[in-house]
Amino acid sequence: MSEYLSEEERRAIRESFARLLAKHCTESDVRRLIATPEGYDRDLWRRMADMGVLGLLVDPTYGGSGAGAVELESLMEEAGAALLPGPLLSSGVLGSSLFSACTDDGVRLRLLPGLASGDTIASVALTGDSGTWRPDGVSVDAAPKGDAWLLTGCASFVTWACAADVLLVAARAPDGLGVFLVEDAQSLAGVTALQTHDPTLHLSRVVFKGVDAVRLPGLDESALEQAMNLARIALAGEQAGAARRVLDGTVEYIRTRVQFGRPVGGFQAIKHMAADLLLEVESATSVARQAASAFDEGDADSNELISLAAFACADAFVQTASSAIQMHGGIGFTWDHWAHLYWRRARADAQLFGGADFYRDRYLAAKESRNAK
Amino acid sequence: MQSNDSDDAIDPLRAEVRGWLDEHWDASARKPAHDFGIGWRRLVVDAGWAAPRWPEQWGGRGLSDDDALVVEEEFNRVGAPGCGQDRSHVSANTLLTFGTDTLKHEALFRLIAEEITTCLLYSEPGAGSDLAAVRTRADWNGEHWVIKGHKIWTSGARTAEYGLLLARTDWDRPKHKGLSFFFVPMKQPGIDIKPIHQITGDSHFNEVFLDDVVVPASNLLGELNEGWKVLLVGLAYERLIMGEGIGERKQGSSKDDHNRADLISMARDAGLLKDSVFRRDLAQVLAYRQLNELNVARAKMELGRDKSSPLMSMSKLAMSRILHEEARIMTKMLGAASLLDGEPHEAAADVNYRAANAYMTSIGGGTDQIQRNIIGEQVLGLPREQEADRHIPFRDSRSVTG
Numbered sequence: 001m002s003e004y005l006s007e008e009e010r011r012a013i014r015e016s017f018a019r020l021l022a023k024h025c026t027e028s029d030v031r032r033l034i035a036t037p038e039g040y041d042r043d044l045w046r047r048m049a050d051m052g053v054l055g056l057l058v059d060p061t062y063g064g065s066g067a068g069a070v071e072l073e074s075l076m077e078e079a080g081a082a083l084l085p086g087p088l089l090s091s092g093v094l095g096s097s098l099f100s101a102c103t104d105d106g107v108r109l110r111l112l113p114g115l116a117s118g119d120t121i122a123s124v125a126l127t128g129d130s131g132t133w134r135p136d137g138v139s140v141d142a143a144p145k146g147d148a149w150l151l152t153g154c155a156s157f158v159t160w161a162c163a164a165d166v167l168l169v170a171a172r173a174p175d176g177l178g179v180f181l182v183e184d185a186q187s188l189a190g191v192t193a194l195q196t197h198d199p200t201l202h203l204s205r206v207v208f209k210g211v212d213a214v215r216l217p218g219l220d221e222s223a224l225e226q227a228m229n230l231a232r233i234a235l236a237g238e239q240a241g242a243a244r245r246v247l248d249g250t251v252e253y254i255r256t257r258v259q260f261g262r263p264v265g266g267f268q269a270i271k272h273m274a275a276d277l278l279l280e281v282e283s284a285t286s287v288a289r290q291a292a293s294a295f296d297e298g299d300a301d302s303n304e305l306i307s308l309a310a311f312a313c314a315d316a317f318v319q320t321a322s323s324a325i326q327m328h329g330g331i332g333f334t335w336d337h338w339a340h341l342y343w344r345r346a347r348a349d350a351q352l353f354g355g356a357d358f359y360r361d362r363y364l365a366a367k368e369s370r371n372a373k
Numbered sequence: 374m375q376s377n378d379s380d381d382a383i384d385p386l387r388a389e390v391r392g393w394l395d396e397h398w399d400a401s402a403r404k405p406a407h408d409f410g411i412g413w414r415r416l417v418v419d420a421g422w423a424a425p426r427w428p429e430q431w432g433g434r435g436l437s438d439d440d441a442l443v444v445e446e447e448f449n450r451v452g453a454p455g456c457g458q459d460r461s462h463v464s465a466n467t468l469l470t471f472g473t474d475t476l477k478h479e480a481l482f483r484l485i486a487e488e489i490t491t492c493l494l495y496s497e498p499g500a501g502s503d504l505a506a507v508r509t510r511a512d513w514n515g516e517h518w519v520i521k522g523h524k525i526w527t528s529g530a531r532t533a534e535y536g537l538l539l540a541r542t543d544w545d546r547p548k549h550k551g552l553s554f555f556f557v558p559m560k561q562p563g564i565d566i567k568p569i570h571q572i573t574g575d576s577h578f579n580e581v582f583l584d585d586v587v588v589p590a591s592n593l594l595g596e597l598n599e600g601w602k603v604l605l606v607g608l609a610y611e612r613l614i615m616g617e618g619i620g621e622r623k624q625g626s627s628k629d630d631h632n633r634a635d636l637i638s639m640a641r642d643a644g645l646l647k648d649s650v651f652r653r654d655l656a657q658v659l660a661y662r663q664l665n666e667l668n669v670a671r672a673k674m675e676l677g678r679d680k681s682s683p684l685m686s687m688s689k690l691a692m693s694r695i696l697h698e699e700a701r702i703m704t705k706m707l708g709a710a711s712l713l714d715g716e717p718h719e720a721a722a723d724v725n726y727r728a729a730n731a732y733m734t735s736i737g738g739g740t741d742q743i744q745r746n747i748i749g750e751q752v753l754g755l756p757r758e759q760e761a762d763r764h765i766p767f768r769d770s771r772s773v774t775g
Contacts, residue, residue, distance in 0.1 A: 308663060
C-alpha cells in the first residue's frame with residue numbers, strides 16, 4: 001500500500017477513475033475503438049495520465065503517485081468493469097515497474113516521467129511462440145556488441161507493441177535473463193500485428209534480426225518476476241471487476257426478461273446459476289485484494305496468494321462471462337450484445353501470463369514449501 | 374494507520390471493564406480470581422457484562438454496539454468467557470425481543486448464565502425446506518396451550534429446559550400467517566424423545582413427539598399467529614453466528630473445524646504429489662477453502678464498516694462444497710483402502726465419516742438449494758419462488774390434504 005496516499009485519496013482516485021470510464025469508456029466507445037487501427041482512445045489516455053492512473057506505480061520523484069499493488073488492483077477492477085482497451089497493463093504496470101526497478105537512475109529519469117504523463121508508451125515482450133510466460137519460454141537471445149547488445153530471435157503475444165514508443169524485451173544473455181530496451185519502437189522492423197480473439201486486446205509478434213538494444217542494469221530474472229507479480233495482481237483485479245459487472249448486468253436482465261408469464265430470474269434453473277456466480281465473483285474480489293495487500297506488505301504467503309488469485313480470478317471471469325451468454329439466451333448470441341465482448345476478454349485474460357492450471361501447480365508448490373518450513 | 378491505544382488516555386468504559394476483570398479474573402490461570410460462591414458466568418451476568426447491549430432492566434447496560442465490542446475485547450484479552458451473549462445467544466435474544474415479562478424473569482438470566490439450555494422444535498417430517506408448512510398444533514383450552522405434533526432434527530432435546538416451538542394456531546389462515554412461537558417447558562410428561570440414527574453412525578439429532586404437552590399463556594412469544602416473524606429474527610441471529618463459525622452449523626462444526634485434514638501431507642504419503650493431474654485437483658480443493666476464508670475475513674471487515682455484507686450468506690454454501698470436495702479428494706487418495714471402515718482402519722473410517730458428514734452442512738440449516746434461493750432472492754433481488762399454497766387457507770394446502 002502506498003505511503004504517499006491516504007485512504008480518502010485512494011477512494012477518491014478510484015471514484016474519479018470510475019466516473020471517467022463511465023463517461024468515456026461506455027460500450028459504444030469500446031465498440032468504436034475496436035473498429036479503429038489504434039484500438040485505444042488517446043484522449044482518454046491523456047485524462048488517465050492527468051488523474052494519476054498511468055503513473056500510479058511511478059515514484060513521485062519521477063512524476064508518479066508512488067502507489068502500490070493495493071491501489072493498482074482497485075483501479076483495475078474499474079478498468080475491467082468498463083472493458084477498457086489500451087496499454088495500461090503493458091505500459092502502466094509492466095513498463096513502469098521494470099523501469100522503476102532499473103538501477104540506472106539516468107534511465108529512470110529519462111523514461112519514467114514520460115510513462116506517467118502518457119507521452120511515452122511502453123510495451124514488454126516476455127514470451128516466445130510457446131506463450132508460457134516462463135523464463136524457459138523466452139526465445140530472444142542477446143549478444144554483446146561493444147557497449148550495446150544485439151537481439152535475435154522472436155517474441156510473441158506482445159501486448160500493445162503497435163502503440164508502443166519503447167519496447168522492453170526479455171532476452172537470454174550469456175549470464176542469464178535480462179531486460180533490453182529498444183527505443184523508437186515505431187520504426188522497428190519485424191513487428192506483425194496478430195489477429196486476436198478479443199478485439200479489445202492488441203497483440204504482436206516481433207522478429208529480431210540483430211536489433212540494437214540497451215541492457216537495463218538491475219533487471220534480472222527476479223526483477224522480471226516482481227514485475228510479473230504486479231501484472232498478475234492487476235490482471236486479477238481486472239478479472240474480478242469485469243466479472244462483477246457481467247453478473248450485475250445479467251442479474252438486471254433476468255430480473256426483467258419475462259417468459260412463461262414471469263421474470264426468468266424467478267426460475268431456479270437461472271436463479272441458482274446466478275447465486276453460484278455471485279460466490280465466484282465475491283471470491284475473486286477477496287483474493288485479488290488480499291493478493292495485492294500481501295504483495296505490498298511483503299508477506300510470506302504473497303506468492304501463494306498471487307497464484308491463487310491468478311487462477312481463481314481467471315476461472316471466475318470465464319465462468320461468469322460464459323454463463324452470462326447462456327443466461328441471456330438468444331440475445332446473448334448476437335454480436336450487438338455486450339456479453340460476448342466480456343466473454344472474449346475473459347478467455348483472453350485466462351491465457352495471458354500463463355493458464356489457470358499452471359497457476360494451480362504454482363499455488364500448490366508455494367503451499368508445499370510453506371508447509372515444509 | 375496508527376493505533377490510538379498507546380497515545381490517548383484509555384476510555385472510561387475500557388478502564389472499568391479492565392478494573393472489574395483485574396479484581397475478578399485470574400488471567401494467567403484463566404479462572405476466577407477467588408471462589409465467589411456462584412458460577413463465573415452468573416457473576417458476569419450479575420455485573421452486567423454478559424449482555425451489555427441489553428437494557429439495564431434485563432441485566433444489560435444499554436451500551437452501543439461499539440462500546441459493547443470494547444467489553445468483548447477486554448474479556449477476550451484475558452481469556453474470560455461469558456461476554457457477548459447479546460450477540461450470540463439465539464434463544465435469549467429471541468426471548469428478550471418477544472417474550473413476556475413473566476417468562477423473561479423466569480428464564481432470561483439463567484439462559485445467559487448458561488445454567489439452562491434450549492432446543493429447537495422447528496422442522497417436521499412434512500416441513501423441511503418448506504418450514505412454514507408445520508402441522509404441529511397448539512390449541513387454547515381456556516387455561517393453557519395444548520401442543521400436539523411431531524418435530525425432528527432437534528439436537529440437545531434431552532438436556533434442554535425449554536424448546537423453541539413453531540406451531541399452528543390458526544388453520545384457516547395462509548401457511549405463514551397461522552403460526553405461533555412458544556417456549557415449551559421440556560421437563561414434563563407428554564414429551565417423547567427418540568434419537569435419530571444418522572448416516573454417519575452418530576446420533577446428534579432427535580425426533581420429538583409432543584402429545585398434549587402443556588404450555589402457559591405467558592410462554593407465547595410475540596403476538597398470536599405472528600410466530601413466523603419471531604422465527605425470522607431468531608434465524609437472523611443464527612446466521613450471524615454461522616457466519617462467524619465460517620459457515621458451518623454449530624452442531625457439526627467441532628469435528629470438521631478442529632480436525633482439519635492436512636491434504637498435502639496425505640497426498641505426499643500417497644505418492645501423488647508428483648502427479649500433475651492430481652496436483653491440479655488438489656490445488657482446486659485447497660483453493661475452495663482458502664477463498665472462503667478470504668471471503669469471511671473481508672465480510673468481517675465490511676461488517677465492521679457498514680453492518681451488512683452479502684458475503685455472510687454465501688459462506689454456508691461455500692462450506693458445503695469445501696467439505697464434499699475434501700472428502701472426495703481424500704477418498705481418491707485412499708483408493709481401495711476406502712472400502713474398509715471402523716476402528717482397525719482409522720484413515721478409511723475418518724474419510725468415510727467426512728464423506729457422510731458433509732451432508733450435515735449441505736442439507737442441515739437449509740439445503741444448498743434453499744441457500745441458492747436465499748442468495749438469489751435476498752442478495753441479488755431476483756423474484757421469489759412461487760408457492761402453490763402461499764395465499765390459501767392452510768387447511769386446503771396439499772401439505773394437509775395430501
